[in-house]
Amino acid sequence: MGEKLGKKWEIRFHGRGGQGAVTASKILAEAAYLSGFEAQSIPFFGAERRGAPVMAFTRVSYEAIHERSQVYTPDYVIVLDPIILDAVDVFRGLKDGGSIVINTVKSPMDFQFEQGSLLVATVDATGIAIKNNLLVAGTPVVNMPMLGAFLKIFSHIELETLEEVVMKKFGKNGKANVAAVREAYESTVVEKVRGSGKPSTEDVRRKRAVTMPVSTPSPGVAGRTRFWRDFRPEVDYDVCSNCLSCWLHCPESAIQRVGSRIEIDYEFCKGCLVCSAVCPKKAIRVSREVVV
Amino acid sequence: MKSNTTRAVRIITGNQAAALAAKNAKVRVVAAYPITPATPVVEELSKMVETGEMKAHFILVESEHSAMAACIGASAAGSRTFTATSSHGLAYMHELLHYATNARTPVVMAVANRAIGPGWNIWADLSDSISQRDTGWMQFYCSDNQEIYDTIIMAYRIAEHRDVLLPAMVCYDGFVLSHTAMPIEITDVNDFIDEYHPVWRLDFDEPSTHGNILPPDYFMELRREVCEAHERALKVMKEVEREFYEYSGRLTPLILEEYRLEDADVAMVTMGAISSEAKIAVDELRKRGVKAGLLRLKAFRPFPKQEVVEKLGSVEKVYVFDRSVSPGFDGQLFSELKAVLWDLRSPPEVYGRIVGLGGRDVTSRVFEKAVLGELDKKWVMEVIY
Ligand code: SF4
Ligand code: SF4
Numbered sequence: 001m002g003e004k005l006g007k008k009w010e011i012r013f014h015g016r017g018g019q020g021a022v023t024a025s026k027i028l029a030e031a032a033y034l035s036g037f038e039a040q041s042i043p044f045f046g047a048e049r050r051g052a053p054v055m056a057f058t059r060v061s062y063e064a065i066h067e068r069s070q071v072y073t074p075d076y077v078i079v080l081d082p083i084i085l086d087a088v089d090v091f092r093g094l095k096d097g098g099s100i101v102i103n104t105v106k107s108p109m110d111f112q113f114e115q116g117s118l119l120v121a122t123v124d125a126t127g128i129a130i131k132n133n134l135l136v137a138g139t140p141v142v143n144m145p146m147l148g149a150f151l152k153i154f155s156h157i158e159l160e161t162l163e164e165v166v167m168k169k170f171g172k173n174g175k176a177n178v179a180a181v182r183e184a185y186e187s188t189v190v191e192k193v194r195g196s197g198k199p200s201t202e203d204v205r206r207k208r209a210v211t212m213p214v215s216t217p218s219p220g221v222a223g224r225t226r227f228w229r230d231f232r233p234e235v236d237y238d239v240c241s242n243c244l245s246c247w248l249h250c251p252e253s254a255i256q257r258v259g260s261r262i263e264i265d266y267e268f269c270k271g272c273l274v275c276s277a278v279c280p281k282k283a284i285r286v287s288r289e290v291v292v
Numbered sequence: 293m294k295s296n297t298t299r300a301v302r303i304i305t306g307n308q309a310a311a312l313a314a315k316n317a318k319v320r321v322v323a324a325y326p327i328t329p330a331t332p333v334v335e336e337l338s339k340m341v342e343t344g345e346m347k348a349h350f351i352l353v354e355s356e357h358s359a360m361a362a363c364i365g366a367s368a369a370g371s372r373t374f375t376a377t378s379s380h381g382l383a384y385m386h387e388l389l390h391y392a393t394n395a396r397t398p399v400v401m402a403v404a405n406r407a408i409g410p411g412w413n414i415w416a417d418l419s420d421s422i423s424q425r426d427t428g429w430m431q432f433y434c435s436d437n438q439e440i441y442d443t444i445i446m447a448y449r450i451a452e453h454r455d456v457l458l459p460a461m462v463c464y465d466g467f468v469l470s471h472t473a474m475p476i477e478i479t480d481v482n483d484f485i486d487e488y489h490p491v492w493r494l495d496f497d498e499p500s501t502h503g504n505i506l507p508p509d510y511f512m513e514l515r516r517e518v519c520e521a522h523e524r525a526l527k528v529m530k531e532v533e534r535e536f537y538e539y540s541g542r543l544t545p546l547i548l549e550e551y552r553l554e555d556a557d558v559a560m561v562t563m564g565a566i567s568s569e570a571k572i573a574v575d576e577l578r579k580r581g582v583k584a585g586l587l588r589l590k591a592f593r594p595f596p597k598q599e600v601v602e603k604l605g606s607v608e609k610v611y612v613f614d615r616s617v618s619p620g621f622d623g624q625l626f627s628e629l630k631a632v633l634w635d636l637r638s639p640p641e642v643y644g645r646i647v648g649l650g651g652r653d654v655t656s657r658v659f660e661k662a663v664l665g666e667l668d669k670k671w672v673m674e675v676i677y
Contacts, residue, residue: 212395212396212457212492213394213396213502213504213506213514214492214500214501214504215500215501215504216498216499216500216501217499217501
């Protein structure tokens, strides 16, 4: 293994709470370990709730891993959710010449970034998850097909090793997950894509000085939470009695009183469906959010 | 400000001085729970509120934890707030002491220092407040009753200063000061301290959330700001000390007090009531030809690093006396002193002595003997008279 000394790969997962990014990072670490590597899986716990952006990291190495920090300059990025591209800079810190796997129906050439060039892999993991009936509470769980897609560009773990771990992890759902892994592996499109090659200088994120732990109300303190939404609540005004129960209970204050009726602000509605649950008139219809 | 003060000398206990200071400092909310030896402060205040002599709300609570919670709430709502406690009561407040700091609520609290049990003991020992050292509260240690009165009043001016916004403890030895009566001047401070004008407050008309979630990206900024406020407080303390001197004619130190230190070879370092006894020892030692001096720390937090280094820069030996101990290490003041003096190119020799725990009496002879090399053990167990 002499020439391999010091060789190590860092992988960053982006997803939304509930999509299984943390599970994916752990299963990848297990498959790496079974393949003879040292491995580590780190979840990043923010204030996430179902639907909020989350990250997880996996390190794979020939040698003992001493890092305990997060991954800032990954060799690989895995994006579980196409919607997240709007809200999070998934390319941030990704090494020039590195690779990114994106769950999308688009093709690799559709993505722009500041690196000189990247290996871009795309896969319709959502479609594959639906086809294989990998749904939890109606939401397609794409983490396993995304690992299948990842192995297309990461050759140090055998597909069979990953399948073995997946089988063990999912018990009676193992078969469906393994099928999805394989299907994703086979349908992933990989291309070398050129970027602008002009990284923006320095991180310009400015921090407000925090002197007093006081926050004044503003819509969407958690940011624009519209993209957290898997389900869309809609008020049927013919049935609504304007009792204001939903207005009172909405945790994001996304329901406003406008004139003599209530209105849902879809920029900030995160799709938790508390409003629908508390409505005494059953006036709030729920449908799947249409992803554009 | 003019110094047209109305002088009125009364012979009162430390606890009464604390209660009167709170009243005269225009405290508008008191939330407190009785505990020996701070109980008389609470009794005095409730009496004055009941008779209308003091215009304040007295919030009845069922514990010290609740007392501090109520103080934080009242302070956040824009009221000048006071409480008093001791020993186990202070320990029970611990969680909320941290809260008051990060919330930047300038509550002022009197602490009648007492040991913590078991080995039930109600007597003087600084362990209760010293073990709250890292809560972010400013801490002042008094050595007589006049100081208790003056310091509580000045503490509000410091705590509420825009550059500071930190809570403050004014500490004094249980019984030794809390129950000992001495003449003190009850200066009318009407023109020294105004009604409280908060920089920020909870307001029904402009709602805001207090103490919201602060993720890793921001929390460190908040903590650094608390630390910088402590540094700024030292400057504010100097200003308030001078202003109070001009107003009352009394130079009541807020940071430190020195006694015959200018040409000293040996310095004693103390806090609290035992400092008075140490002054007697300085005079005795000088009579015997030993060039001794005293440095009394009034402020333990913020710790006046620079000032201490300046004062002790040219002495040969330093004896630090702690009326508290950190089991597993040393007296806390001793540890801090060594850390600070380490900055000097050629630091003096520093020795630590543990004295007076749980109310064991400390006389001037203890200091004398220590400096003369007649007490070479860390623990001074005997009462020497
Ligand atoms: S689903 Fe309803 S309760 Fe939940 S955020 Fe949207 S509007 Fe508010
Ligand atoms: S809870 Fe239902 S009935 Fe009441 S205001 Fe909301 S939508 Fe209308």
